[in-house]
Amino acid sequence: MPSLARRLLRRLALTLVAVWGAATLAFAGMRLVPGDPARVIAGGVQANATPEVLDAIRDQYGLREPVLVQYGVFAGRLLRGDLGGSYQLNQPVSGVILDQLGPTVALAAGAAALGFTLAVAVALVTAGRPHGRAVSRALEFGSISTPNFWIGVLLLAVFSFRLHWFPVIGDGGLRSLVLPSVALALPIAGVLAQVTREGLERALDQPFAVTARARGATENRIRLRHALRHAALPVLTLSGWALGELLAGAVVVETVFARQGLGHVVVAAVRGRDFPVVTGVVVLSALTFSLINIVLDLLYRLVDPRMRPEPA
Amino acid sequence: MSLSDDTATRAGERPVRRRRRLRSRRPVAVAAAVVAVAVVAAVLVASARGGDDRPARQAGAGPIAGGSLTYAVAGTQVSLDPAVAATAVTGLIDRNVFDSLVAQTGPATFGPWLATGWKVSNGGRTYTFTLRQGVTFHDGTPFTAQAVKATLDHVVDPATKSAYAASLIAPYKEARVVNDHVVEVTLARPFTPFLQALSVPYLGIQSPAALAKPVADYRPVGTGPFSFVSWEKDKRVTLRKNARYASPPAGASHQGAPYLDDLVFEFVSEDATRYGALTSGQAQGIAGVPPVNAAKLKSPADFSFSAQETPGLNYNLYLNQTRGPLRDVRVRRALSASINVDQLVKNIYFGLFPVARNPLSRTTAAYDASAESAFASYDPAEARRLLDEAGWTTGENGYRVKDGKTLTLVWPYWAEGNKEQRDVLAQGIQAQAKLVGIKIERPTVDTGAFVGTYLIGGAYDLVDVSFARPTPDVLRFAFASGNTYAKAGGNVALVKSPQIDHWVEEAAETSDPATAERDYSSVQQEVLRQAYVVPLYTPVQLTAFSAKVRGIAFDAQTYPVFYGAWLGG
Numbered sequence: 001m002p003s004l005a006r007r008l009l010r011r012l013a014l015t016l017v018a019v020w021g022a023a024t025l026a027f028a029g030m031r032l033v034p035g036d037p038a039r040v041i042a043g044g045v046q047a048n049a050t051p052e053v054l055d056a057i058r059d060q061y062g063l064r065e066p067v068l069v070q071y072g073v074f075a076g077r078l079l080r081g082d083l084g085g086s087y088q089l090n091q092p093v094s095g096v097i098l099d100q101l102g103p104t105v106a107l108a109a110g111a112a113a114l115g116f117t118l119a120v121a122v123a124l125v126t127a128g129r130p131h132g133r134a135v136s137r138a139l140e141f142g143s144i145s146t147p148n149f150w151i152g153v154l155l156l157a158v159f160s161f162r163l164h165w166f167p168v169i170g171d172g173g174l175r176s177l178v179l180p181s182v183a184l185a186l187p188i189a190g191v192l193a194q195v196t197r198e199g200l201e202r203a204l205d206q207p208f209a210v211t212a213r214a215r216g217a218t219e220n221r222i223r224l225r226h227a228l229r230h231a232a233l234p235v236l237t238l239s240g241w242a243l244g245e246l247l248a249g250a251v252v253v254e255t256v257f258a259r260q261g262l263g264h265v266v267v268a269a270v271r272g273r274d275f276p277v278v279t280g281v282v283v284l285s286a287l288t289f290s291l292i293n294i295v296l297d298l299l300y301r302l303v304d305p306r307m308r309p310e311p312a
Numbered sequence: 313m314s315l316s317d318d319t320a321t322r323a324g325e326r327p328v329r330r331r332r333r334l335r336s337r338r339p340v341a342v343a344a345a346v347v348a349v350a351v352v353a354a355v356l357v358a359s360a361r362g363g364d365d366r367p368a369r370q371a372g373a374g375p376i377a378g379g380s381l382t383y384a385v386a387g388t389q390v391s392l393d394p395a396v397a398a399t400a401v402t403g404l405i406d407r408n409v410f411d412s413l414v415a416q417t418g419p420a421t422f423g424p425w426l427a428t429g430w431k432v433s434n435g436g437r438t439y440t441f442t443l444r445q446g447v448t449f450h451d452g453t454p455f456t457a458q459a460v461k462a463t464l465d466h467v468v469d470p471a472t473k474s475a476y477a478a479s480l481i482a483p484y485k486e487a488r489v490v491n492d493h494v495v496e497v498t499l500a501r502p503f504t505p506f507l508q509a510l511s512v513p514y515l516g517i518q519s520p521a522a523l524a525k526p527v528a529d530y531r532p533v534g535t536g537p538f539s540f541v542s543w544e545k546d547k548r549v550t551l552r553k554n555a556r557y558a559s560p561p562a563g564a565s566h567q568g569a570p571y572l573d574d575l576v577f578e579f580v581s582e583d584a585t586r587y588g589a590l591t592s593g594q595a596q597g598i599a600g601v602p603p604v605n606a607a608k609l610k611s612p613a614d615f616s617f618s619a620q621e622t623p624g625l626n627y628n629l630y631l632n633q634t635r636g637p638l639r640d641v642r643v644r645r646a647l648s649a650s651i652n653v654d655q656l657v658k659n660i661y662f663g664l665f666p667v668a669r670n671p672l673s674r675t676t677a678a679y680d681a682s683a684e685s686a687f688a689s690y691d692p693a694e695a696r697r698l699l700d701e702a703g704w705t706t707g708e709n710g711y712r713v714k715d716g717k718t719l720t721l722v723w724p725y726w727a728e729g730n731k732e733q734r735d736v737l738a739q740g741i742q743a744q745a746k747l748v749g750i751k752i753e754r755p756t757v758d759t760g761a762f763v764g765t766y767l768i769g770g771a772y773d774l775v776d777v778s779f780a781r782p783t784p785d786v787l788r789f790a791f792a793s794g795n796t797y798a799k800a801g802g803n804v805a806l807v808k809s810p811q812i813d814h815w816v817e818e819a820a821e822t823s824d825p826a827t828a829e830r831d832y833s834s835v836q837q838e839v840l841r842q843a844y845v846v847p848l849y850t851p852v853q854l855t856a857f858s859a860k861v862r863g864i865a866f867d868a869q870t871y872p873v874f875y876g877a878w879l880g881g
């Protein structure tokens with residue numbers, strides 16, 4: 001399939017452009033925000049850094065150079081895959097990110113698995129059934145409109161502080177992952193369930209469903225084997241959005257549940273204007289987004305034979 | 313028609329309808345339910361409660377050694393090096409790892425710690441410390457004069473990028489090792505707050521061997537009662553008992569090793585989570601109890617609650633006296649008199665935070681209660697009279713006008729620095745100032761703009777800030793003309809008074825305590841009379857411990873002291 005290979009290559013090239021663009025925007029953003037980076041590096045607003053210390057910092061980080069020169073240095077380093085060193089943490093950025101990547105990936109993966117499973121299960125059970133649909137729509141709207149933050153606080157109050165099932169402090173291992181994953185998954189599950197159900201209902205109304213039914217297929221078979229595949233397309237499209245939600249929600253959920261993770265790193269870095277760390281996370285996110293979209297693109301073909309190229 | 317009537321009618325009229333079951337053979341639903349039940353069951357089994365690691369009960373009422381204490385704190389830190397960091401939580405943690413040369417034993421008194429004695433000579437410029445013998449750092453390095461010199465040199469080295477510690481010993485010139493157990497520190501000028509500075513954890517004495525390592529490999533190594541084990545970023549810091557501990561400060565609860573085996577600091581920034589962690593027993597103590605929850609913890613059966621007033625500068629509103637209408641002392645006093653601080657602070661903080669009537673908190677040495685008489689306290693009639701006298705007449709909308717300009721004051725709102733509901737207090741102040749015709753604008757600004765445009769650029773009329781440090785020398789930090797924010801100081805009212813400069817400098821240099829006290833007293837009176845500052849409240853450290861935790865004390869900086877802490881049954 002040479003066309004597929006060419007397409008993949010093109011997508012990968014575009015990915016590089018996207019990453020470069022994101023990094024440049026991050027660079028511009030951090031420079032456009034008013035304020036003196038040297039003072040930030042010296043410890044922020046409350047710090048009592050003397051002018052001598054500030055000067056030493058400006059020299060060390062090349063902050064006196066013109067912005068374009070700084071950008072050149074930055075882009076050159078990025079090309080070599082060097083994200084630089086954190087202003088605040090005295091560590092290479094790659095180390096900072098790698099340290100904190102694990103907990104965030106675990107949280108996001110847990111929430112994604114839970115969210116998708118929940119959404120598909122609910123949609124399968126309630127599609128085309130007015131009563132079930134009414135109840136689940138109410139719950140879905142509830143979960144969509146409730147902020148992660150509040151869901152998290154409620155879950156903690158009930159399952160951690162009252163029932164003592166899930167600790168929020170200490171090394172709970174998998175147990176400590178349950179509540180944060182649920183808090184992160186619910187809003188996503190709400191949206192995905194609605195989309196999946198709509199897709200299912202559309203599919204169930206189509207002639208092929210009637211045909212299948214007429215041939216004696218059971219309701220389960222019709223839903224699982226025939227309709228779900230049709231419903232899967234819009235869900236795939238929304239997965240990109242869901243990933244963004246997961247990353248954004250992780251920031252909040254990590255705070256409420258006092259978890260380690262990239263969310264914390266990003267918040268601290270943006271607040272502290274820790275420019276290399278912010279750029280590092282932006283590059284990583286852009287890369288993840290692009291790669292996931294490529295995977296989704298391939299999945300479309302897998303799910304929907306109509307999108308496969310005609311054999312010549 | 314009421315809802316129940318409607319329902320009844322409909323129920324009565326409902327036609328007999330056979331439910332269609334064309335597509336509802338239910339196995340999908342059943343399967344989903346089975347899966348759901350299985351998941352819940354698995355989770356429940358997995359989450360059977362863990363064991364409790366409290367030490368075995370022993371006979372007798374004395375302290376019991378052993379066990380682990382988890383203390384949950386808000387906030388996080390960027391470095392564990394006390395010489396680098398400015399965050400309070402770093403001081404709290406490092407206090408247990410590092411001993412200081414001297415210990416602050418009262419508002420203005422100091423006792424021996426790593427230094428058994430000291431002598432001040434050369435007109436207050438030279439401090440000669442005699443050091444404790446037989447003390448070793450956690451890494452085995454012996455504690456000597458060399459360590460003191462290495463620590464102080466490390467603090468002032470620009471490469472350290474000290475955010476706080478270096479500013480405490482600004483006059484430091486050099487340290488000279490006289491012999492292994494005597495060190496001589498020379499200052500550029502007489503500086504009485506030097507001993508106080510040396511007593512804080514940010515100037516804790518560090519192992520020279522640890523300081524010699526590259527910055528990226530830094531580990532805090534001191535002589536303190538607990539040694540550093542690990543720092544999981546944004547999660548926790550774990551410390552372990554230093555069994556060989558032999559250097560407790562003057563006035564310590566006991567001698568020898570601490571009782572606790574492990575001391576764990578958990579970073580839990582969300583108030584509700586931290587509070588829940590305490591009440592559910594997941595943490596044995598928490599810092600920053602939310603004021604809303606404090607009342608529930610005050611009944612002492614299960615918890616001990618403590619409120620420590622922080623010494624130093626109160627949470628104050630500073631009036632930029634170099635700009636616009638506030639150049640006129642009458643307008644400054646009018647603003648001060650328009651605010652009913654008592655009422656606002658009592659209502660917002662449930663009476664937990666003391667109302668301030670002095671820029672200094674009452675737990676600070678040289679605090680002068682009588683300075684209050686110079687303070688333009690709440691008196692709206694007087695405020696109106698002063699504004700009239702200053703030529704500000706009431707215009708439309710009720711705001712005061714002079715030469716066609718409305719009396720408008722800019723008070724930047726730096727949201728990231730907001731805490732303790734200070735934004736709510738500010739809204740109250742805004743509303744009350746409005747009643748006498750003063751308009752307060754609160755533009756929301758980010759950190760960069762707050763520092764660049766406002767604190768350094770000077771485009772503000774009002775700025776609010778608190779600054780905790782147990783010495784009256786904070787008055788120099790806040791009001792000396794050379795200590796503007798751009799010069800690493802806290803003079804945000806931009807006071808330029810030769811008189812005040814003279815007082816705070818004389819007080820910092822004199823060896824006569826009576827002179828210092830008189831000077832500090834004069835400063836408190838003068839800044840209130842000139843209304844450079846409107847005191848609001850004294851920040852209070854609200855901490856709570858489980859009733860199991862015994863022997864907690866608080867030091868001069870209001871940090872809990874874990875050296876004497878133990879876990880009861």
